[in-house]
Structure formats: C-alpha cells, structure tokens
Amino acid sequence: MVEEEASGLRERKKRETRIALSRAAIRLSIERGWDNVTVEVIAAEANVSVRTFRNYFANKAEAVAAGHSERALRIADALRARPSDEPLWDAIADAVQSQFAAGERAGAESDDDRRWRDALRLMLAEPALQGEVVKANAVAQSALAAAVAERTGTDATRDVYPQLVAAVIGAGSAVAVEHCLRADEPISLAQVLREVFDRIGAGLPVP
Template sequence: MTPADEARPADRPGLRERKKRETRVALSQAAIRLCVLHGWANVTMDQIAAEANVSVRTFRNYFAGKAEAIAASHLERMHRVAGDLLTRPPGEPLWDSLRHAVLGQFAPQGNSAPQDERWREGVRLMLAEPALAGEIVKANAAAQQELAEAVARRTGSDAEREVYPKLVAAVVAAGSAVAVEHSLRAEEAVPLGAALTQVFEQLAAGLPVP
C-alpha cells in the first residue's frame, strides 16, 4: 500500500462532508430562487430537485420540505459568519469584526446594489409564508448557538456559563434581521449592505438615542 492509499480513508470523510454541504446549499438556493420567482404554492420538491440537478430522493435525504430547505440558507450563512469572525485580526474590536463578518456574507463586495422590485416583492411574500416561520425560528436558534461559541472563542469567554456570548449572538441575529427587513420594505430600495452598516455602527456606538 502506498502512502497515497493510506491517506485516502482519512481524506474521504472531509470530502464527503464538503459534497454534502454543497448539495444542501444548492438545494436551498434552488428552493429560494424558485419560490421567489414563481410563488410558494407554485413550487414543488420535484422542481427544486431538478433546479439543483439532483433527484427528488436526494432532496428528501436532506430536507423534509420546502420550508426546511429555504431556512437552511440562513443557517449556512450564519455558519460562515461564525467562521469568518474567527479569522479576523486578533486586535480588532469585536463589533468591527462582527460587522466585517456579517457584511462579507450578507452583502459581499460587488453585490451591494438593491434588488429589483420584483425580487424584493417575491422575497417579502416568501418570508410571510406561515409554513416557513417555524423553520426560520429553528434555524436561527442553531445559528445563534454557533455564533455564540465563536464569540466566546474570540473573547475568551464561556458560551455555556456566561451570558455575554449568547447576548452578542442574539443581538447580531436581531440586527441582521432588522437590516434585511428594512432593505426589503423601505419605500425607496435600500442596499442591504448600507442597512447592515448602519445597524452595526449603531450597535458599536451603544445604540445612542437619535
């Protein structure tokens, strides 16, 4: 057996996990895209699977339905936020690091322009779907837990025994949700990046009274 052969068993789980994660993301993004463009009631699991170039059986291996698939995108994005937070420069203030991490995932460079009105309306209608609410709550809870653990590592605190990491994660989640809502519902289209920047500037300043 060659050294390369010996290495393969250890490498496979990592590759397998990456492939599974890529499939989850592809299915989730396909579900969002189709539901926004065509309406919640007009999209089936078969269509989502076809859009992602996988079988319906594969879809069912990952998700119980459309709502869970859509909510998975939020959890995946916050997973990347937590990872990005841990790569920020050690001496950078926490709220600056959080702002960079959130902006990098919610409004990456080159994608800061407001969406057209058709897309905004489609997202608003999708997010108002009652079937999605419970899955979003579950995804957000898992996302906050992961972010709290990253904040704890970043600040040298304990996510299980101390309030601070959990509080920061909850504030980040709430602030991000407010920015998304403002971007979607403002009378004049507001780029999500601009809304997020405003939110994190106010949080870093301690939410001073206007």
Template sequence: MTGLRERKKQQTQEALSWAALRLSVERGFGQVLVEDIAAEAGVSPRTFNNYFSSKAEAIAWRQLNRALETARGIRERPRSEPLWESVAEALVMHEGIERQPDPRWTAGVRLMMTEPALFGEYLKASAAAERAWAAAIAERTGTRPTDMYPQLVAAALSAAHRVATEQWLQADPPVPLATLAREALRQIAAGLPDPSVQ
C-alpha cells in the first residue's frame, strides 16, 4: 500500500508540475493562478496546496525529481565502473542520447532559468540535488556525504549540468542535452585541460 500511495503522490506531483510549466510557458508565469494549474491537472486547489507551497515550487519540482533519479542511478551503476562514468551515465539516463530537444521542454527550461520569480526555487532545487548526489557519491566511494570529495564531485556535476543546459538552450542547430552533458563531464574528469595549449 505504501508503494501505491507513493506512486499516486508522484503522479499527482508530476501532473501539477507539468500543468504549471505548460501554462506558464503559454501565458507567462505571472498570468497563471494556482486555480488554473489545479484545473489543468484535474484536482482541487486544496490538493495543489497539499503538494506545493507555490507555483514556482511546482515547476522546480521536475528538476529536483530528475536529480533524485540521478542519485538513484549513481547508486545502481556497477561498482566496477569508474565513478565519473557512472555519474555521466546516471545524469543522462533520462535525456536520450540522440533525441533532438522537444521545443515544449526547451521553452520550459528556458522559463525556469530566466524568470526571476522561478530562479530562487531553481537554486533551492539545485542545492537539494547536490546534497542527494553527494550522498550517493559518498556511498560509492566509502566516504561521508559531508566529506570534501563527494561534495566536490556533486558540485562539479551540478556545474556540468547547468553549463550543458545553457549550451543546449543556445545551440543552433539543436543538440541533444545528453551529448553536451557527457562532454561537460568528460572535460571535468580530464581535469579541465587548457584548450589554448592543445
């Protein structure tokens, strides 16, 4: 029963988050009410408030949820696999290596990274993501989540994802996000060699 309740909760959160994102892209963030989001998701405003404290938090939930999936992916990768390879594979497992970006998702990510009212929730979700990644990396490396190494790897992972996302939003012609994320992590794992001397 716990598993069923958790799945139903996850489905409701996902429906509300998608509705908040979709309506904000279509109408503008400031033109969307909680009541609009709830109606779009087929639930009551009270149900919305049971899950999220604001529409910004609802939109940022998608980022946090993906980050938690990445942490789970890091834990599930083979222990014989090099850490940076495991981190890269876990990060891109939802992105699709060859798939071109969906314009609706691109618009949603652009909104989340440029709308001032959303950016604070984006930063909170990023901080929570780093803590989840550090815990997963600590398990892989036999360290503590508060040790410097897992925190540094988690911060590097966060930076790689942010930079890859910014490159993805600007790419013309479009490039799959997973390709850019892999390249960002490859450069970090290589010690960020100076490109001017290669």
C-alpha cells in the first residue's frame, strides 16, 4: 500500500513537471516569438535544469505539443466524471468546454489579447510544431477513445465506434479553435465549441 502511494506520488510529480514545462514553452513562445525561445530559457522558466527538460522532451516543439495531449487527458477525465445517464454528446460537449474555455475572459478584446491571439496563430503555423502536433493527436485520440469506450461499453481497440467518436472530438475542437483564431472580431470559444458539438450531436444536419 505504501509503495503504491509512493509510486502514485512520483507519477503525479512527473506529470506536474511535464505540464509546467509545456506551459512555459507555450507561454514563452507566444510572448517572445518562436525563434527567440530556447530549451535553456524554458527550463529556467519552469525552475528545472536542462537535463530535466531533456528527460521529458526531445525539443521545444515536443514540449509545446504536449499541451494538446495533456488537455485530451483532462477531457477524458472530465468525460468520465459526467453523470452516467447524460446523453453522450452532451457529456462530451461539457467535458470539452470545461478544458478549452475555462480560462476564457469575458468582455471586449484588448490590444494585449489581440497580440496574444496573433502570436498564437503564428506559433501554431511553425512547421517544426506541426509534426509534433500530429504525434500528440495520436496520443489524444487514444486517451479520448478509452474514455468513450468506458462510457459506451465498447472496446477502444477492437471497436470502430470509440475511435470514430474520439476523432470527431479532436476535429470538432480543432475547427472551433481555428475559427476563433482567424475571426476578424473576438468570438467566444465556449460558444463556438457549444455550437460545434450541438451540430455534431444532431447529426450535422444541413443548415
């Protein structure tokens, strides 16, 4: 029992360090520009050594992309926590919103907000990052499929359904984020996510 608790604590500490490094990499890359951020700078921001950084990530792009797979893990956990009798797509919509739009601020977009949005869009266009995002998508889809399988009584590896739903969750979330990033005027990500998953849940009827 003691060994299990110690093992659980170590894993939690590792995940916390991984999250801290990923968040530092994202924040610094947006604030300073992709080419102006090094592994050394990220490690210092997270208050760890470069060696520790290398224990978790091979490079800066991998650290940034890890934020995507980490969010998917949180969405999966949030989905598991939804009431068992809640319709699947309602539960998914709430789980996704809770993780994507939790930090969204209400009110008019400030100049700082606009600069942040523009810098985020530039960062996501980096070729080095896009390759790592593809890898993170695979991890994300696996985590989401497992949660969907548990909720629907299907098998995440043998059945098509949970994999299909997981892929749709990823695609719908990506469309919502891209829509908000490219909008001329600020749009609530929470509202766009709700619209996306309402439409998916309704079977994507023609508007």
